[in-house]
Structure formats: structure tokens, C-alpha cells
Amino acid sequence: MALKVALLGCGVVGSEVVRLLDEQSSELAARTGTPLEIGGVAVRRLGRARGTGVPPELFTTDAMSLVTRDDIDLVVEVIGGIEPARSLILAAIKAGKSVVTANKALLAEDGATIHTAAREAGVDVYYEASVAGAIPLLRPLRDSLAGDRVHRVLGIVNGTTNYILDRMDGLGAGFTESLEEAQSLGYAEADPTADVEGFDAAAKAAILARLAFHTEVTAADVHREGITEVSAGDIASAKAMGCVVKLLAICQRSADDASIGVRVHPVMLPREHPLATVGEAYNAVFVEAESAGRLMFYGAGAGGAPTASAILGDLVAVARNRLANTSVAEGEEDSALPVHPMGETITSYHVALDVADRPGVLAGVAEVFAGNGVSIKNVRQEGLGGDAQLVLVSHPAPDAALSRTVTQLRARDDMVRAVASVMRVETFSDIR
Amino acid sequence: MALKVALLGCGVVGSEVVRLLDEQSSELAARTGTPLEIGGVAVRRLGRARGTGVPPELFTTDAMSLVTRDDIDLVVEVIGGIEPARSLILAAIKAGKSVVTANKALLAEDGATIHTAAREAGVDVYYEASVAGAIPLLRPLRDSLAGDRVHRVLGIVNGTTNYILDRMDGLGAGFTESLEEAQSLGYAEADPTADVEGFDAAAKAAILARLAFHTEVTAADVHREGITEVSAGDIASAKAMGCVVKLLAICQRSADDASIGVRVHPVMLPREHPLATVGEAYNAVFVEAESAGRLMFYGAGAGGAPTASAILGDLVAVARNRLANTSVAEGEEDSALPVHPMGETITSYHVALDVADRPGVLAGVAEVFAGNGVSIKNVRQEGLGGDAQLVLVSHPAPDAALSRTVTQLRARDDMVRAVASVMRVETFSDIR
Structure with a gap:
């Protein structure tokens, strides 16, 4: 007996899902244990029906009736956004359907509601496609590392910004x-x-942090800075240090294991770090775990076919579970680690200052660092006279102390002409 | 009610498993849904009992009685080798226990017997640790890519040889x-x-090929060449081409989809390939799939803690399945693609020849290639006079034709003084 799939949305990803369900039907049936059949496709306007190969009578604009229909076993949601996706998914769960979704925004905003509903109804919610597209990442984090302790996750999870930063690095071009x-x-x-x-x-960081640390995290918990202020000068400064600039999602356990930090911001990363070589619009996620050590997952982060591949992998899994009358409960977050504010996160800063080239300036700058309890890892002066630039890299310190240091340096116009570049630096942690 | 685990073997990996089961017991219980408890440890000699923290009375030299004991739910096998591991695993399966194993040799030689027995008994056999240590790879291949079609897998799956080749590349050192x-x-x-x-x-290649192509593959099906003949000259030749030399496990679908090739041999790989940057003893596996595109999995391939991490991840999974009264059937290999012989595999060769520097030699060499139906992609001459070397890279051709070309060139002492270097070249395939 075939399992019937309701598809919500038939855009770039949805139509790829339709195509693969058709083209790979015999392989999918073999791997699932039974055929998977499209029971209906919900779209906003029926014009969408053309060219997908789906019989026109399967299309409907009434998504709510579709997801609660008795003969539907599994629901694939690829419409995105919070509503109506949330209401539809919750209705499907309540009606006993398992759900596969690519909806990062919804999971990052209100994942707890979804997971709790699924647990209570005894159905699955799988969402591999929501982070890093085709890269098998969420299930490895959830399942393969279930017996390990994750210390830190560093991810290039947005292809657009990686493409832009890669061009800036390669060509010396500006952001715009x-x-x-x-x-x-x-x-x-x-x-x-x-x-x-x-x-x-940031939405993806929330999802990753939740899986890595088994604790509830929403997008609102994530400290977020974009790349619009990254300048050609920052990129050049990074190069001079043997680094590249990447926009990273960073999820990190605090040293005392009592809390976690979750943040998205541009980072200077040493060129020998495996993430540094991830070019163009590729995604990659670097995981540091106590026993497993350093792991990296790399691949296409977006696109119709890659996203559809992740969705079909999930679909096979939830279909198998359905046949076996089981489901994978999620959402009973066992560790309940709080998310600490950005100011308490331990980071390192790279600071480039345009300074007056006269005796006492280095001492004065060093004093500002010291006054905030921040020690300096290395310092070098570039240029001479009016063009002198002082480049400092701090030892790790609370982000608030580093941020305060920069604010005070900006105010010291007796020695600092301008703060030319400020960026956090990440390196390898102690994990092998 | 706790699930009881029988551990077979207590060496480097086994004692890490013991340590993690103890240290992470509350997290493991939360993720599994019930505590995991060591019910017994089988060792060859009881002296092993010391220093593991396991109560001495749990140790036994009678592994067969342990794995069939009524109160044992799950069996972890880390003794390795074919026997007695196979008999113990089969006895455990027959007695209704699920099994976690790191035994690549056994799975590559006789996986079909193990998987068939597990299917018939309705128990799980999980083996993430058998390939690429801690890297979550086998379950992603099996599960996350279940809805995709894998075209090729290229893997650095042996840390020792990667370390040696990395040193040869970095230092110009010889193999010995x-x-x-x-x-x-x-x-x-x-x-x-x-x-x-x-x-x-080769054992790991057999396991990867089976999972990637859903067909039965044993170690005997794998064409195997090691790195003992890789010379400093080969490495230098690779460098001149912008390549590195890596020992790769390659599992590839034929162009007509009718068969697969599985092989292990040294390869020249372009430096811009993500596998080229994998240094030291790290492992990485590059997967090309129809919809997912290019994926890479990177991490520690061996070592007690990384291997134990993979084993615990599997242990949580089989324990959850046990609690849910389900199991993941494997071994009904649906595609049954035959493995074609190495001679029929399509490869490219890099050939460096010490030649007499006189008119007509290039024409003569080119004729030997043409006579075997092999076309030349590029050719360059290095040096002059007595030291002239002709370096040729072929277009893809059946390996047998390339191999025959080299044999004939060796025999042509009228123009070829010596075949200085022969190595296969791999590049990206057409997959994005």
C-alpha cells in the first residue's frame, strides 16, 4: 500500500520534489519499503499546475483540507515563512501526519511548539533541508553525535554572503x-x-545550537551582525594576518558548561582553517566535539535540486518510521542550558587604528586595553608618520570588555585618528 | 528500565567506550530514553580488567555466553578481524540482540551474511565507526541521501597513508x-x-560502495594498489601539474548506469579539489550525487575517542529503536548492480617518459596511444637532450587500454628510455 504525500508549495523546491518523486519512484519504494505517491499539491493559485507532470486534479488552493485529509500520510512543507505554514503544520501533526519541512524561519521562531505537538501526537517532524541545503548535517548532529559532547559549531550557512566575501577577498572589490x-x-x-x-x-544558528546543545534556542537569542560594514580595508587587514573574512554562525558552550552563546557576525579566520577554503556560494559547518574531535560537513547550501535531495532523504526516513509504527521524539530538551548575552561571550578582537606616530601612543593604547582587563596577544605598527597604523589582536576576553575598549579608543582623539577596522578573530579551539 | 550492553573487546576503543558510557551516562539516558548500563565485558585475558573503572566481576573470557545472555540487550563489538567476531555477532543477532560494530574487515568480507541475519531476526546492525572513524558518513549515505542518486564517492579513508603522502608532498621526502x-x-x-x-x-571502499549504490560489494571486488611505489618523482610530477598525490577509495557508477567500479589506488588530484587540502592523518569523503551535488565529510579517521564517539552515536540509535520495538532493515540490496573489472573502469593516466630527444619520438609515442584508442589531453616536454622527459595526460579511456599503452611504451626502447611515472588522474565530474 502506497503512502500518500501532501505537498505544500510548488515553487523551485516543490517542483524538484515532484520531479524526483516521479523519476526515482522505484528506488524510493525500494528504500522506503512501499511506494510514495503524491496525494495532493497545495498552491496559492491553480496556474502553478502547469508543467510539473502532476495531474491537474491533484492541485488545490485549500491547503488546510489537504493536510487533514484522511488518506494523506505525510506532509512536505516548502512554502516558507511563519504563517500559514505554522497553522498548516500544526493541523497536519494533530491529524497524525508526519511532516518534512525546509522552513528555517518557523523552526527558529517557534520550533518548540512544533516539536512538542509532534511528540504529543507521536509523529515525526524532519527538517534537514532547513539548514545548509543538501548537506547531511542535522541528523548527524542529532543522531551520530548523540553520544558525544559538542563544544562548538562554526558554520558558513549563508551562500549569498559567502559568495560576496569570496569575491571581495579574491578581487579586492568592495561590498556594494x-x-x-x-x-x-x-x-x-x-x-x-x-x-x-x-x-x-541567525535562524540557522538557532536551529544548529538547539541540536548541538539539546537546549531551546530561538532566533531572538542569537546575536546578529551582517556583512554590510565589511570594507575592502577589513579584507586587506585580514590578508595581512594570514586570514580570510567569513560570516560565521557560531554556537559555543561556555567554559564552565553552564550556558551557551549563539551569534552570527563577520570573523577573521586563519587561512589554514578548513572553513577558510570554502568558496563561492558553498556552505560548510565545522563541529568540534569532545570525543569526535574536528568534523566538517561541506556542500551546496541552497538551490532547488540540493534542497529537494534533503527533503527526499527525510521523506524516506519518516515513511520508514510510519511503516514501522514509530517516530523520533524531539523537543524534550534535556540540558536546558541558558543562552548568555553577547557581552559575556569570550571572543578575540582584531583592531586596526590610524594613529599619530609619536612616542607614547602605543603605551596609551595599551593602557586602554589594560584598563578593561584585556591583554594584547600581538601588536604591529604599519607605515610611518601621518599614515601610521597600529594593528592589535587581543587575547580572548568577554566581548563586552573588548567592545568597551574599542569605544574608549574611538574617544581618544589625542592619539587615535580613526578606528580603521574592528573584527572578531576565531581560531581552532583546544579540541584536536 | 536500563538497557544492558555487552562489550566485546576492551582495548584502545573499548576502554574509551567504557569511559564515555560512564562519564556521559545522564546525557545518554536523556537522548536514548533510558539508561545504558554495561552488562559485561568480554576480554581475552582477565588482566585487562584493570583501570577501566568497570567492576571486575563484569569481565569474562567467555564472550559467547555473554552475547547470548538473556539480560543483554545490545552488543558492541570492537575486537576486529573475521573470527571469532563473526560467530559472536551472528550468535548475538540470533539471540535477538542489536549490534554495534567497528569491524570493517568483517563487513567488507561477509557483510551480506550479517545483514541478512539481522533482517531475519528483526534487530539492528550499525557500523558507523567502521569507515572514517568519527565522521558521520555511513548513516548520511544510507539515510540522508536515500532519496538521491550517488554518482561517485572519492574517499581519503586511511589516515596512515594520507600522513605519509602529506609528508612526501610537504618535505619532498621519499616513501621509506x-x-x-x-x-x-x-x-x-x-x-x-x-x-x-x-x-x-579497500575494505572501507567495499562498505562505502554498498551503501552508495545499494548493491552487494565485498573486499574481493575492489581493485587495490597501495602507495609503496609512489616515488618522490611522482610527487614532483604531480606538483608540476598543480596536483597532489592521494590514496583514494573510489566508488563510481558507470556512465550507462549498468555497473559500478570500486578501486583503491594513488591518484593525482588538482590542488583546488576539496580533498587535496586534507592533511596529516585526517580522513575525508567526497560524494557526488545527482541532486545534492558535491558534498564532503571531514574529520578524524581513527583513534580511540573518535571511534568511540561513532560507536556511542550508533548505540543511542539502536537503543532508541529497541525501545520503540523497531529496527532498520538493511541488506535487501535493491539495485544489484554488478561490479565491473578494473580494465573496464574509465580513468585518465598521467605518464612521464624519459625519452631520446630526437625528431619523431613524440609522433611515435602518440602513435602508441592512438593504437590503443586513447586520445591525449595534453603533452609537454621538459628538459633537453639526454634528460628530456615527455609528460602526457590522457583523456578518459578504459583502464585496460591505458594500461596496455603503458606496457607497449615500456617495450619501445627505441624511443622510451624509461617510464618515469605512471599515475591515474581524477578531477571533478560534471556534477555541480
């Missing part, structure tokens, strides 16, 4: 110019806010 | 010297045969 190129090539949208301001990456 | 260094650092064993002759990688 690189964004325009990304837009003309279809890597960035006409309104690039969600990508370049880090909202997209 | 690099092997000795690896031995002195503990990266290579006193008898390095299994690693340097490719036996270890």
Missing part, C-alpha cells in the same frame, strides 16, 4: 560592487536584507 | 623515510602492510 555582481548572477536577491544583515544565518 | 617517521609518531604500525598496500582502504 560584490553584492551587485551576486545579484546579477542570481546569488543574491533584489532585496538582500535577509542575507547580508545575517537574519537567514 | 616518511613511513619511518609515521611509525615513530604512532601513525603507522610496525607492520604497515594493511595500510600502505591499501587493504584497509
